[in-house]
Amino acid sequence: MIKKIITFGTFDLLHVGHLNILERAKSLGDYLIVGVSTDELNYSKKAKFPIYSQEERKTLINALKIVDEVFFEESLELKRSYILKHKADTLVMGDDWAGKFDEFNDICEVVYFPRTPSISSTEIIEIVKKIK
Ligand code: CTP
DSSP states (O other), X not given: OOOEEEEEXXXXXXXXXXXXXXXXXXXXXXXXXXXXXXXHHHHHHHSSOOSSOHHXXXXXXXXXXXXXXXXXXXXXXXXXXXXXXTTOSEEEEXXXXXXXXXXGGGXXXXXXXXXXXXXXXXXXXXXXXXXX
């Protein structure tokens, strides 16, 4: 039987930390599904839009050979229905979310991977801002 893995994120300014978690996620199974958060969802969470549009972020994630399917995550409240709809066996998240998704243990395995140190979309934006 094919083992399906699902993960979620903004994936703005695609960087090696994103690639690492997607590779680790894929290594747990056969089929990797990624929910890319919409611009609106980001705005509602962080009161700012990502640098890359949702279409650009989805296109970049979709181009990775380890990724099998990409969809837009439109609401944080829909995680359970996304997991069920995609028949995911395992939910993978970075450990910045450790414990936060344990409620889904009743429908899938929940795995948290350590974040790659010293890189994030926010940090890249801060570094670029400082360049004169
Ligand atoms: N991630 C990771 N290591 C990093 C950065 C992100 O493992 N250094 C993981 C997150 O834990 C998450 C996924 O990549 O599971 C998508 O994270 P996202 O929030 O889009 O990336 P960040 O770089 O953390 O973005 P931001 O700075 O806007 O929070």
